[in-house]
Amino acid sequence: MIFRNSGVPRRSWSETLKVYLETATLRMLFLGFSAGLPLMLVLGTLSFWLREAGIDRSTIGYLSWVGLAYAFKWMWAPLVDRLPIPLLTKWLGRRRSWLLLSQAAIMAGLIGMAFNDPHTGLEPIVWCALMVAFGSATQDIALDAFRIESADTDRQAALAASYQTGYRLAMIWAGAGVLWIAARAEVASAIGYQQGAWKVAYLVMAASMLVGVITVLFSAEPVRRILPPAKNMAAWLDDVVIGPFRDFIVRYRWQAALILALIAIYRISDVVMGIMANPFYVDMGYTKDEVAAVTKVFGIVMTLAGAFIGGALSMRFGMMRILALGAVMSSASNLLFVWLSGHGHDVQALVLVISADNLAGGIASAAFIAYLSSLTNISYSATQYALFSSIMLLLPKFLAGYSGAYVDAFGYASFFTGTALLGIPVIVLLWFAARIVPPQKQPEQSGDTA
Structure with a gap:
């Protein structure tokens, strides 16, 4: 086989499935919900709200740059990794204190959005959305570190699958x-846009963040290596800011460039294609109810199934093999959209395509998260994982900006074919990456996994 198992002992299916019942795995289900909720509320759902309030499409497009907070979270990840929060850190520990602070910021931002009307003034909504995005990105940094430090490498795929499940469930709740x-909060006798209905909806979403807050309060802080205090500010900056990047380069040397290149393009087929998915559904004549039911609910269920399958297969057959399988399936599934583009309005055909595409995406996501986790040094887990997840989005998001112009020039069939072909370099890089021998890592201390 091209993709070896690197000497990892094979678990029985019984042992594999029991991992999903462990406390650490179940905890990630609820924390994943907390992580997935804000994303839709400042991007997809917000655009629907703004359009209904009469905001023009160009302005809505510009406001999507609020999501850049997620791509640049590595810039403040070193602070989250090392900087204690007065009072909170002493009470909760470093990871849980940052989680609680970021969740409080998200809730405050959502409440602020609920009490402002974009129809009468857009600026307050923008500032509140920025607060939600910044808080959400910070929560991601702390949560990724919390997950990595809560279990050994062998269990990361299961934790990733559980996290993805909670994340996708939150996307259903924050979307559909x-x-x-x-x-249902609209006044039946009123006609047109009703701010009061959106106020109720966003207040419910703010209250839904309590799922994450309660989980943090009842979780144990992962055990971390005690670090000696820095002698001066220069030493602190070297350790906190430069150290995580230097550590990765020193551990992997020239192979670091290959790994970073793989991270930068692994999800490129999905991300570039995804930008034009909703316009495609509209142009094909699918109704809002059809799109919501098939893509937002059923599609996410299929992604969850793929995440669990990917997590289980990664533990049984090895992460690199499933990483390759996910890459091939994700690229190939885009070709089904080529078929759909010439098939016309057909809900059954849409269900078939969404099933295959989201199942492939779930498998790829679970294996990829486990792969990123395996690359981190536990001393710099938050910073390094934030860097990897940011690199993962930058190039695909940049290319995706041109997707509309490409469709206008060449049509949907050509566009979907092109996104499938973008997966070929991923397969090539995976072939080389599978031959990298992981460096010796420091002994990892796990927290409460019972």
């Missing part, structure tokens, strides 16, 4: 759920 709440 918030529209359902807003629709």
